[in-house]
Each structure stands twice: as structure tokens, then as C-alpha cells.
Amino acid sequence: MRRVKISFQYDGSFFCGFQKQKTAVTIQCVLEQAISKIVGHSVCVHASGRTDSGVHAVCQVAHFDIQNTNITEDNIVRGVNTVLPHYIRIMDVEFVSGSFHAQKSVKQKTYQYWCYISKTENPLLFKRALHLNKLPNLDKIREQINHVVGLHDFSSFCAANSGRTNFVREVFDLKIDQKNIFENQFLIFTITGNGFLYKMVRNLVGTLLEIGYGKNFNIDEILKKRDRRFAGKTVPAHGLYLTSVKY
Amino acid sequence: MRRVKISFQYDGSFFCGFQKQKTAVTIQCVLEQAISKIVGHSVCVHASGRTDSGVHAVCQVAHFDIQNTNITEDNIVRGVNTVLPHYIRIMDVEFVSGSFHAQKSVKQKTYQYWCYISKTENPLLFKRALHLNKLPNLDKIREQINHVVGLHDFSSFCAANSGRTNFVREVFDLKIDQKNIFENQFLIFTITGNGFLYKMVRNLVGTLLEIGYGKNFNIDEILKKRDRRFAGKTVPAHGLYLTSVKY
Secondary structure (H helix, E strand, O other), rough: OEEEEEEEEEHHHHOOOOOOOOOOOOOHHHHHHHHHHOOOOOOEEEEEEOOOOOOEEEEEEEEEEEEEOOOOOOHHHHHHHHHHOEEEEEEEEEEEOOOOOOOOOEEEEEEEEEEEEEEEEEEEEOOOOOEEEEOOOOHHHHHHHOOOOEEOOHHOOOOOOOOOOOEEEEEEEEEEEEEOOEEEEEEEEEEEOOOOOOHHHHHHHHHHHHHHHOOOOOOHHHHHHHHHHHHOOOOOHHHEEEEEEEO | OOOEEEEEOOOOOOOOOOOOOOOOOOOOHHHHHHHHHHHHHOOOEOOOOOOOOOEEEEEEEEEEEOOOOOOOHHHHHHHHHHHHOOEEEEEEEEEOOOOOOOOOOOEEEHHHHHHHEEEEEEEHHOOOOOEEEEOOOOHHHHHHHHHOOEEEEEEOOOOOOOOOOOOEEEEEEEEEEEEEEEEEEHHHHHHEEEEOOOHHHHHHHHHHHHHHHHOOHHHHHHHHHOHHHHHHOOOHHEEEEEEEEEE
């Protein structure tokens, strides 16, 4: 038996999220089927975490175990990519020790949330970034952004139906960048932490955007309430990208 | 009667090209249907030029005539965008003189061709840019690129079935840029001219890429041959973007 660590990318708009479902095409289903074809037996793929329907990954990590120890790392990359649809691609394969676990061994994860500012929607950014009609006040957002960083109980930013009992997470860094990429003006939130609750990034970004548009929210006070109803709206999944997982 | 000039964008991967067809979804069909619904009568949309199946537009221009002179420019933008699918969006509407013709009045057009260099395909760039496994030799490409600029007979770079008789076009500028956008290494060809023959940009880029990978092509000699068989391969449509049309 050999434990295999894979890094992969996907366009989340083609999948009903990560987790296996009986009647929907999910990333886990598609990956497990493709890998099974190449290694010759069924496998169970464990990712660093689930992503919701519509969320993209620039770098997601997972592990699985294989019985065939003759196959090389390169053969797995090439073979599995031949079988996978174009909306998902393995970038890298590494044989790791049996103690590695893609979810339990995570030290740090980074997500980005992409918005763009434009009078009209850009069809080339459809399902890829959130369309904003006007630029929010970035000074107001930056005043509040530092209150997110640190070890906090993030209950107020966790979707009500998460099924979690421990809401404490540490956010190492949160920044907002304005970038012009060709004709497009982007606003990009980058958040790094030891882990994130269900919809936590989308709830944080939604609240910060409302602050930028003039809503009188105070992140400190919202955190203290430990109640989802005190935070802002959830932004849609399609602007969210998992960009890095570190072990 | 009023002549209306529109600027619009589209993701070409959802359409069978620009030109109206009886049995396929094209940009012209979708636009004409949407505009007709808003202005209350059928219209004929004339674009600055056709784009092939898969080719994108960051800025395409067209005109059409309307009978209703009460509707405002803003009403057309908003109304038509409500009816259009997300893969196509009108950015701007302007009422112009009846002498304006979206195709015949063109002074200059710019196209970009996007490639990215990566060990594996990036699913988020699928149908958006050409995947290259390794960087071509840019010095070799730049040596030849200047021979494209100027007034030439571009027969050698025109698809055989174009039906054209005049193959002379003027290329005002052609450059190749290397850009890193986040983790992705892009190579972008930008070409500006007074007009382009059928598949001319894709044939030029294909030939220049082959030069960059070591093929002993000479642009001057290829131009002199006036024969498509002497130029390089056609690169796929999905890396091509119409980025500007000037009048």
C-alpha cells in the first residue's frame, strides 16, 4: 500500500461541490472514478476540506491509498488527467508517509475572493468573480479588516446549518488588493487561517463589502455576539478560490 | 429611424461564431432576438466583422436601426442585457448618424491571442487561453515579428476557403508580452491593423510560435510566396480575443 498526495485545480461552476453525492456530479465522484481507472481498484479520496458548489480551486490537496506500487508519480498525473474532464486537472502527485492526512494534517489554508467593478457584467468573468457596480470605500473596509485577524470564536460568520460545535479559528492574515488586469478593475480579498467554518469566508467578505458601501457594522461587536444574524450577507460562491493548502 | 451603435462583450465558447445560422446558436441570432424584444420590431445587426466559433470579444462593435425614437440609450443597455444570456453583454449604446457602418467605417482593429505556460492544463483557463508546455524562444519570435508589420499581401496567412480576392492588409503593430498574473505565466500577442483576413491572426500566431520552438521560418519569405501552405499551423480559436475596434 502506498499513500498518494495530489494537488489539483478545478472550475467549480461545473460541479455540485466537492463531496460525493448519489445523484449529482461532484469533484470527489469524478476524481475517484478517474483515479480508479488508472490504478485498477476503487479509491477513497480525502480532500483538505470540502468546497461548496461553484467554489473554484487554484490549489486543492487530497490523499488516497493505492495497492499498486509499480506505478510512478508521473504516470498518475498523466494517466488521471487523460481520464478527467477538462474542468479538473491534477498538477502534482507525491508519494507520502501513511501518517499524512490531507484534512487532519493541514496547518494553513488560503482563500481568495474576487470581485470586479464594472458598469455592466463581463461575460468572460461570469461564474468567475462577483460583479460590483461601484467601488466600495476601501478605507472603511481596511479599518475593520484587522479585527478579523487573530484567534476568535467565528460563530457569527458561520452558516447556521454547519453542524459544528467548535467555532474557534485563527485567521493569520486578511488583506484587500485592488488590481487592474487589462481593462478590468478587480478587488481581491486574500485570507489565510488555520481553518475556516462553513461559509465563513463568504460571510466575512459579504460583511466587509457592506461596510465598504456604508453599513455601520463593527467586526469586534459582531464577533462578540456569536450569532450569525448580526453579520452581513453571504456573497455568492463563484467569486471564491481555494488558493493554497500548507502542511 | 435611428441608427444605434453598440459595444458588447462575449464568451465565444458558448456560440457557433458570430454569423446567423439556421440551426446553431450564434451571437448575431441571440443579439437580434434580444434587441427585437426590447425595441418592438425585428432588427438586423451588422458587426465590425464576424468572429469564428470559440473566439471571444472584450470589445466588439455593431450597428442596427430602430423605428422607436422614444427609447433612450440607457434603456437599450439595461433592457437588452436583461434578455440576453450571461455569455453576452452590451456595455454601451450610442445613437449615431445614418452614415455610420459598423463594418465599412472601421479604421483599426486590435486582437489579442492569449497563451499560458504550465506543466499541466489549467481548468480555469479551459477555452480561454492556449496551453503551452514550455516557453518558446521569445528572442527568435521578436526577430521575425517586425516583418509582419506594414502593408503586405497576407495570402500566405489567409485560410484557403476565405472567398476573398483582395489579400492586402496593413498591420500597424504586433507585439508579444510576457505577463505573470498571480501564479500563471501568460504570453500575449497583440496585433493592430486596418483589417484581418480569415484566420489571419491565428495563422500568424501559429507560425510565430513554431519559430519560437525552433522551426526555421522566415516571415518575409512566407509573405512573398502568397501561398497558405508555406506558413505554420493555425492555433485554436479559444485563445483569441477581439479587444478594440476604432472608427
